[in-house]
Amino acid sequence: MKTVSEIKFEKIIKDGFHEILKPLGFKKKANNFYLKLDSVGQIINVQKNAFGNxxxxxxxxxxxxxxxxxxxxxxxxxxxxxxxxxxxxxCLIRERIGSLRNQHDTWYHIKERTDEHYLIAEMRKNLTEFILPYFNRLDSTEKMLQELDKADMIMTPFGKLIVYGELKQFDKAKREYKGLLNNKTSPDFLMKVREYGQKYGLDK
Structure with missing residues (x-):
């Protein structure tokens, strides 16, 4: 039997996320929502704290x-x-809601006495004012590349190098390659960087 908190969480997923995202074409799977566009995809993941109950x-x-x-x-x-x-x-680019709202890492809490209607309204605000406008800036390969050029985003250390190389943006790939080589990190890391450099012909 589900607890009151679990029922409230499910209602928040349904009313705070699914009702807005489904008409936009997002597909739901567990607590994830995915929209496949022509050249990129957009994902929203609602992550529970593993230490909760x-x-x-x-x-x-x-x-x-x-x-x-x-x-x-x-x-x-x-x-x-x-x-x-x-x-x-x-994903190549990953951001949490706290970052998108320009505030500290943000978590929401549900207990038996929690007003779920307040949290539903807050989730709708997160979508309409922060997440969906952010997604609109990144809804194509061209826009994604523009954002990569100007922003310091959360991604793997090789993310920019790989994307620039795969999309044949070789001047940008070479700049990223040289920057990674200058990081003076572990030999394994530098060996991996050089492997990508060879793959994309950046040593020439």
Whole structure:
């Protein structure tokens, strides 16, 4: 039998997220929402705190921009092709709601006495005022590249290098390559950087 907190959490997912995202074309899977566009994908992940329990649930919101070229170069270990429903950790660009709101890491809390209607309204505000406008700035390969050029975003250390290389933006790839080589980090890291440099012909 579900607890009051679990029922409230499910209502927040349904009324705070699904009702807005479904008409926009987002597909729901568990507590994830995915929209496949022509050249990129957009993911919203509602992440529960692993240390919570059935009566005390905490959650935050993760967002991701899925770039097929990056995934195929970095994650396609078994050559299975693109996933039908990618996950947020596999995305090139990842941001949490706290960052999008320009505030500290933000978590929301549900207990038996929590007013779920307040949290539903807050989730709708998160979507309409922060997440969806952010997604609109990143809804194509061209926009994604523009954002990469000007922003310091959360991604793997090789993210920009791989995307620039895969999309044949070789001047930008070379700049990123030189920057990574100058980081003076571990030998394994530098060896990986040089492997990408060879793959994209950046040593010439």
């Amino acid at each position: 059935k009566d005390s649930i905490s959650f935050t919101i993760n967002t991701g921009i899925f770039v097929p070229e990056y995934w195929l170069a970095f994650y396609n270990y078994s050559d299975k092709g693109l996933p039908g429903y990618p996950t947020e950790p596999e």
